[in-house]
Amino acid sequence: MDENSQSLKTYTKLIRAAETALSCTQKHLSPQDLTLSQFGVLEALHHLGPLCQKELGQKILKSSGNITTVIDNLERRGLVRRERSSVDRRYVTVKLSSTGASLIQEVFPGVENLITEGLSCLSELEQDILAASCKKLGRAMEESPFSPK
């Protein structure tokens, strides 16, 4: 098989696997009315503690404008609080509220199980290799002339 065509097929399989996984996760979260982005934010705050919006944007790979609306929606539901940083007033640090904390603690294990079960079709070694290849690939594409910013 020629090299281009092989690469395309690999690329397609990667994309589709990721989209299938995301779609499953999304469906798993929909009963709680959580978007993937909202879940990503809650999960980041849960595991890393309070973060400013720029950091959140980098964590979940979304534009700054989008982060604002995601936080808006989380704040409206009382899952999260905004606080202007006193040391540098440009920054807004986002913190989990207590209801936000309990929601993510309640929801996260289910997502973890879903993912763990999905990935259980691969051996530990296979998972390591997959992770390593994805990491390499991610880096390589970031260096492309069309890198995401």
Added chain:
Amino acid sequence: MDENSQSLKTYTKLIRAAETALSCTQKHLSPQDLTLSQFGVLEALHHLGPLCQKELGQKILKSSGNITTVIDNLERRGLVRRERSSVDRRYVTVKLSSTGASLIQEVFPGVENLITEGLSCLSELEQDILAASCKKLGRAMEESPFSPK
């Protein structure tokens, strides 16, 4: 490392690699004002010939409602034509127009190069393994209780 945490990390790397790749492709296409979905449709028509909208939806993993608007936009630009099937009038077969055909022929090689170059950080063997793992994973997640339909 415990098994859950390993799976999560692998999952995250997979998702991020895919999103980085998609984002690069998107940026590559934006000068032609083509969406990833629009490109996906043109590419499918280019390589597989005329298809009905349901088939297109399966190819690019989008909802039927969305396919309608994607085709609307492509048709408005004259890149594509709709034809009611005469044998079963429920079906709408979508065909590339001549300008659509030349656009995809002009654009596709660049995308192919972008992807091939990105994936060139992996050996052929590594690519094969990556593809196989993604395929397995995709199948496994489709059997999950939260499978995408």
Added chain:
DNA sequence: TCTTGATGATTCAATGTCGAACCATCCACA
């Protein structure tokens, strides 16, 4: 102190996307 450039956040318009309701068409079966 003032100005300039950089940076984080917000706003806004345009668009993509989904899911549900709906319409048209076909098919199987009585």
Added chain:
DNA sequence: TGTGGATGGTTCGACATTGAATCATCAAGA
């Protein structure tokens, strides 16, 4: 023949996302 269920496509409302423009704030240097 005709009726009911299945199927492909469209419409519509709700929301996510982006990118550009804008605002507020900070830091560095004249």
